[in-house]
Amino acid sequence: MKAVSEAITTLILISIAMLAGYMVYRAYTLRVSATSATFGRASEIARSRIAEKLELVEGYIDANTSTVHLIVYNYGRETIGLRQLVIPVIVNGSKQEIRVIKLEVDIPKKNVTEVKIRLGDDITYPRNILVKIVLFTDSNRRYEYFIRTI
Amino acid sequence: MKGISNYIAAIITVSMIFTSIAFLISILLRQAEVGTEALNTMVEVSERAREKLSISYHIKSSDTIEFILTNVGDIDVLLTYIVVTYDDATVDIINIGSLIVPVGRSTRYTLVLNRSVDDVSSIKILTYRGNSFDVYTHVTKLVSTTIICNTTTVYLGDVLEIRVVIKNMFSQGIQLSIDDINVTFTTYPSGTNVTDRFELIDSYPDEVVIEPVEETAFVFRYRYLGGLGDSTINFEVSIGYTVVDTGDYISDIFKHKALFNTVAR
Numbered sequence: 001m002k003a004v005s006e007a008i009t010t011l012i013l014i015s016i017a018m019l020a021g022y023m024v025y026r027a028y029t030l031r032v033s034a035t036s037a038t039f040g041r042a043s044e045i046a047r048s049r050i051a052e053k054l055e056l057v058e059g060y061i062d063a064n065t066s067t068v069h070l071i072v073y074n075y076g077r078e079t080i081g082l083r084q085l086v087i088p089v090i091v092n093g094s095k096q097e098i099r100v101i102k103l104e105v106d107i108p109k110k111n112v113t114e115v116k117i118r119l120g121d122d123i124t125y126p127r128n129i130l131v132k133i134v135l136f137t138d139s140n141r142r143y144e145y146f147i148r149t150i
Numbered sequence: 151m152k153g154i155s156n157y158i159a160a161i162i163t164v165s166m167i168f169t170s171i172a173f174l175i176s177i178l179l180r181q182a183e184v185g186t187e188a189l190n191t192m193v194e195v196s197e198r199a200r201e202k203l204s205i206s207y208h209i210k211s212s213d214t215i216e217f218i219l220t221n222v223g224d225i226d227v228l229l230t231y232i233v234v235t236y237d238d239a240t241v242d243i244i245n246i247g248s249l250i251v252p253v254g255r256s257t258r259y260t261l262v263l264n265r266s267v268d269d270v271s272s273i274k275i276l277t278y279r280g281n282s283f284d285v286y287t288h289v290t291k292l293v294s295t296t297i298i299c300n301t302t303t304v305y306l307g308d309v310l311e312i313r314v315v316i317k318n319m320f321s322q323g324i325q326l327s328i329d330d331i332n333v334t335f336t337t338y339p340s341g342t343n344v345t346d347r348f349e350l351i352d353s354y355p356d357e358v359v360i361e362p363v364e365e366t367a368f369v370f371r372y373r374y375l376g377g378l379g380d381s382t383i384n385f386e387v388s389i390g391y392t393v394v395d396t397g398d399y400i401s402d403i404f405k406h407k408a409l410f411n412t413v414a415r
Contacts, residue, residue: 014154014155017155017158018158021159021162025165029165032169036176039177039180040176043181043184046184047183047184050184051187053194055276055282057274057276058241062239071233073231073282075279075280110230112243112276114241
C-alpha cells in the first residue's frame with residue numbers, strides 16, 4: 001500500500017514538474033517568437049523602404065478634365081504600391097481644399113506606368129500653375145512633387 | 151524524483167538555449183539583409199549620380215527623330231524607356247529594351263512616332279538606374295514680337311516710328327498696356343544706353359486685351375535729339391504682360407525681349 005502511494009505521489013510530482021517546466025518553456029518561446037515577429041516586421045519595413053525606388057518622370061493636371069496624370073518609373077527590384085494621393089483642389093471655382101484620394105495602383109518592378117486620377121466634376125484648376133502633391137506608398141514612404149496644370 | 155526533475159530542468163535549459171540561439175541567428179540574418187539592401191542602395195545611388203549623357207537630336211521627318219546620345223560620364227548607361235508626352239496630354243511609353251551607351255562612346259537611336267513631331271510636348275529617356283534625361287522639349291513662344299522701324303537712318307530732329315507687332319500665341323488672352331512695353335536704345339557693339347537721346351513724343355494704343363492668335367501693333371514715335379555721330383543703334387523691346395484667366399486667382403507675368411536696329415547720323 002505504501003509503495004503504491006509513493007509511486008502515485010512520485011507520478012503526481014513528476015507531472016507537476018513537467019507542467020511547470022512546459023509553462024516556463026512555453027512562456028519563453030512565446031515571448032521570443034513575439035519579439036522575433038516584431039523585429040522581423042520592423043526590419044522588413046526598413047528593408048522595403050530602402051529598396052523602394054520611384055521616379056516621377058512626368059506629372060501634370062489636365063485642367064479641362066480635372067485629371068491628374070502621373071508617369072512613374074519603378075526602377076527598384078520590387079513592386080511598389082501607390083496607396084494615397086494628397087492634393088490641393090479648388091472646389092466649384094472658389095473653395096480651396098486638401099483632398100486625400102485612396103489609390104490601388106501597383107507598379108511592377110523596372111516598369112513605367114501612367115497613372116490617371118480623375119478628381120471630379122466639381123474640381124477646377126487654372127492653367128499654368130504648380131500644384132504640390134504627396135504620394136504615399138505601401139511602405140508608408142512619402143514622395144512630394146510639384147506638377148503643372150495644363 | 152530528484153533525478154527526474156534534474157532531467158526536466160536540463161531539457162528546458164537546453165531548449166531555451168537553442169531557442170535563444172535560433173532567435174539570435176534570425177536577428178543577425180535580418181540585420182544582414184537590411185544592411186545588404188542599404189549597401190546596395192548606396193552603391194546604386196552613387197552609380198546613378200555618375201550617369202551623364204550628352205544628347206542631341208535631328209528631326210528627320212514629320213514623325214521621325216534621331217537622337218545622338220554620348221556618354222560623357224564614367225559609367226556605362228543602360229537605356230530602358232522613352233516617354234513621349236504630347237500637347238493633348240496623351241503619353242507614349244516606349245520600351246527600348248536594353249540599349250547600352252558605353253563610356254566615351256556615342257549611340258544613335260531613331261524614334262518613329264505615331265504622330266507628328268509638332269504635337270510633341272516633351273521626350274524623356276529613362277535609364278536602368280532610374281535617371282530621366284530630357285531629350286526634346288517643344289519650344290513654343292507665348293508671344294511673337296515683330297519690330298518695324300520706318301527708317302534705317304535718322305538725322306538730328308527726325309521723328310522715328312517704331313511699330314511693335316505683338317501676336318498672342320498663348321491659349322489664353324493677354325492684357326497688355328503701353329506702359330508694359332519698354333523700349334531701350336543702345337549703341338552697337340558697345341551696348342551703351344542712349345535712350346535719353348530719343349524723346350518719346352507719342353505712343354498708342356494705351357491698353358488692349360489680345361485674344362489667342364490675334365495681333366496688335368503698338369506705335370512709339372521718338373524724336374532723335376542727336377549727339378551720337380555715326381552709330382548703329384539697337385532697339386531692345388521688353389514686354390511684360392498679364393495672362394487673362396477666367397478664374398480670379400491667377401495672373402502670371404512673363405517677360406519677353408526682342409531686338410532691332412537702325413543707324414543714327
